Amino acid sequence: MALDTAPKGWRSFARYSMLTIVALFILFPVYTTVIAALKPGNKVLDNPLLPNAFTLDVLKNAWTEGRLGRYLMNTTVVALIITSVQLVTSIASAYAFSFLKFPLKRLVFGIFLSTLLVPLEVTLVINRRTIDSLGWLNSFQGLTVPFIATAFGTFLLRQVFMQIPPDLREAAQMDGLGHWGFMKEVAIPLVRPTLGALGLFSFLASWNQYLWPSLITTEDDMNTVQTGLRHLASSDLDKPNLIMAGTIIAAVPILIVLVVFQKQLVRGLTAGAVKG
Amino acid sequence: MAIKSRRLREIPLAFAMLGPSLLVLLTFVLYPLGKAVWLGQQTCDVQGKNCKSVGWGQYTNVIKSDQFQHALWVTVKFAMITVPIGLVLGVGLAVLADKQLRGMRFFRTIFSSTIATSVAVASLMWLFLLQPSVGVLANLSWLHNIFPVIKEPGLLNDSGTALWSVGISSIWANLGFTFILVTAGLQSVPKEMHESAYVDGAGGWMRFTNVTLPLISPTLLFTTVVLTSRAFQAYGEMDLLTNGGPIPQDSTTTVTYLIYGSSSIIKNNDGLQAAVAVLLFVILLALSALQFRGFGKRVHYGS
Numbered sequence: 213m214a215l216d217t218a219p220k221g222w223r224s225f226a227r228y229s230m231l232t233i234v235a236l237f238i239l240f241p242v243y244t245t246v247i248a249a250l251k252p253g254n255k256v257l258d259n260p261l262l263p264n265a266f267t268l269d270v271l272k273n274a275w276t277e278g279r280l281g282r283y284l285m286n287t288t289v290v291a292l293i294i295t296s297v298q299l300v301t302s303i304a305s306a307y308a309f310s311f312l313k314f315p316l317k318r319l320v321f322g323i324f325l326s327t328l329l330v331p332l333e334v335t336l337v338i339n340r341r342t343i344d345s346l347g348w349l350n351s352f353q354g355l356t357v358p359f360i361a362t363a364f365g366t367f368l369l370r371q372v373f374m375q376i377p378p379d380l381r382e383a384a385q386m387d388g389l390g391h392w393g394f395m396k397e398v399a400i401p402l403v404r405p406t407l408g409a410l411g412l413f414s415f416l417a418s419w420n421q422y423l424w425p426s427l428i429t430t431e432d433d434m435n436t437v438q439t440g441l442r443h444l445a446s447s448d449l450d451k452p453n454l455i456m457a458g459t460i461i462a463a464v465p466i467l468i469v470l471v472v473f474q475k476q477l478v479r480g481l482t483a484g485a486v487k488g
Numbered sequence: 489m490a491i492k493s494r495r496l497r498e499i500p501l502a503f504a505m506l507g508p509s510l511l512v513l514l515t516f517v518l519y520p521l522g523k524a525v526w527l528g529q530q531t532c533d534v535q536g537k538n539c540k541s542v543g544w545g546q547y548t549n550v551i552k553s554d555q556f557q558h559a560l561w562v563t564v565k566f567a568m569i570t571v572p573i574g575l576v577l578g579v580g581l582a583v584l585a586d587k588q589l590r591g592m593r594f595f596r597t598i599f600s601s602t603i604a605t606s607v608a609v610a611s612l613m614w615l616f617l618l619q620p621s622v623g624v625l626a627n628l629s630w631l632h633n634i635f636p637v638i639k640e641p642g643l644l645n646d647s648g649t650a651l652w653s654v655g656i657s658s659i660w661a662n663l664g665f666t667f668i669l670v671t672a673g674l675q676s677v678p679k680e681m682h683e684s685a686y687v688d689g690a691g692g693w694m695r696f697t698n699v700t701l702p703l704i705s706p707t708l709l710f711t712t713v714v715l716t717s718r719a720f721q722a723y724g725e726m727d728l729l730t731n732g733g734p735i736p737q738d739s740t741t742t743v744t745y746l747i748y749g750s751s752s753i754i755k756n757n758d759g760l761q762a763a764v765a766v767l768l769f770v771i772l773l774a775l776s777a778l779q780f781r782g783f784g785k786r787v788h789y790g791s
Binding site: 224227228230231234235238239241242244245248256257258260261301302304305307308309312313314315317320323324326327329330331332333334335336337338339341342357358359360361362363366391419420422423426427437438439441442445449450452455456458459462463466467470477478481482 | 494495496498499501502503504505506508509510511512513514515516517518519520521523524527536581584585587589591595598599601602603604605606607608609610612613614615616617619622623624627628660663665668669672673717721723724727728744747748758761762765766768769772773
């Protein structure tokens with residue numbers, strides 16, 4: 213700022229011009245999507261860069277005929293189940309690793325650790341067979357149960373729990389505070405910010421899942437937003453405005469979530485990156 | 489004495505707290521890995537039932553097969569397109585927006601915005617741009633007069649441009665993520681470092697390469713690792729934009745698409761799918777080990 217020697221006005225003009233050009237490039241696909249979704253079918257293809265007609269009917273159609281309403285409901289249920297159960301199982305296992313004494317602790321910890329090395333894409337071939345043999349194809353159990361525990365969440369929370377001095381736990385015990393009380397009064401308040409970031413991330417990850425639901429969903433009633441869009445795109449390619457309207461309906465909830473939870477997002481993303 | 493008894497006394501509680509997680513992780517992460525290794529040397533009927541062992545040679549057969557080698561090559565090309573370009577663009581955007589100017593929050597929001605798109609949302613937006621009959625570019629006559637490939641056969645249907653087109657859609661979708669990470673990295677660089685370099689007479693580019701880049705190298709390493717593993721696991725883009733095609737070259741059939749794709753040649757062969765999945769696992773493990781080792785020497789973690 214004070215260090216820059218070149219004429220200030222010219223410099224910031226150049227920067228603003230660059231910023232604007234780049235921003236326009238990034239927003240271009242969003243722009244074409246939005247104006248297509250707001251055009252009636254007969255106007256979509258003439259002049260695809262200009263908003264030369266306006267209707268909300270296509271958005272309504274996508275919601276009802278395109279069944280986006282149904283898909284959104286399915287996805288919300290799936291994402292909320294996965295997120296809430298994941299938080300509970302992560303707190304429980306992180307607490308056990310941090311404050312409980314039991315035999316084979318290192319072995320169990322090693323098992324948790326090793327699961328971090330296994331990418332989703334490797335296990336789904338077999339998980340599809342497992343879910344099939346449990347009779348859980350096209351069901352909420354199939355969409356959620358494989359993801360309700362995570363070693364990642366366990367480690368993240370354990371990291372924070374380990375900052376609690378062992379003396380504090382000892383002292384609490386002297387005062388007659390059992391594990392349940394200690395967890396409620398000391399441990400959970402301490403990890404609340406981390407829980408926010410973890411919760412947001414599991415919500416986003418489960419909301420955005422694509423491969424897994426497309427493997428175990430064959431009935432349209434069980435489609436999530438992501439696989440529902442796929443269904444829409446394959447059956448209505450001659451109605452691009454309908455597909456684009458569906459795309460917008462699918463994107464808006466996440467946009468809202470991200471705006472509301474901006475802080476948690478940046479905190480969570482940078483937790484692993486900046487500290488190295 | 490007291491400690492010993494506590495170790496035993498807390499077993500039921502530990503079991504209750506760890507049991508559910510352990511059950512899920514064993515059933516849906518570790519068992520499938522082991523089972524995939526075993527299934528990889530078997531052959532099953534089209535329903536995936538009645539599997540019989542055909543020998544571990546099935547793995548070497550897969551490795552030697554043209555289809556696997558082709559898919560691996562496509563995957564490597566896809567990573568070589570998306571990772572460096574995505575990283576350079578992300579760093580460029582972050583540097584551009586790393587100034588306390590009026591309205592910068594607005595630009596930062598736009599640059600981060602693609603993080604809100606799922607793979608399906610991003611891919612369909614790009615499908616609508618690139619599709620040769622109903623797509624935006626194909627309906628701009630001045631544009632497809634200059635580049636006829638946009639309409640005939642279409643950027644997604646031409647074996648020369650398909651992978652690049654999918655790559656651009658993927659770069660766009662990941663840009664918000666990269667931008668947010670690099671911006672956070674830049675903000676952690678102490679201002680005094682820049683000032684002392686400035687006093688020493690270092691110009692803008694010198695300060696960027698000698699001060700900024702080394703200091704954000706942990707962030708760059710992390711971002712590179714994540715982008716590379718995303719590239720190796722990319723599936724939705726191919727499924728929605730190209731279906732692994734265009735055929736017969738299968739120009740966008742990556743390893744992940746080869747396993748799960750609806751028009752993959754092994755889609756009805758659980759044994760081969762498992763074998764390729766196991767090979768993908770080995771590749772990803774080797775890749776992350778390699779990245780941490782190769783980068784480790786050059787990454788500056790500060791003191």
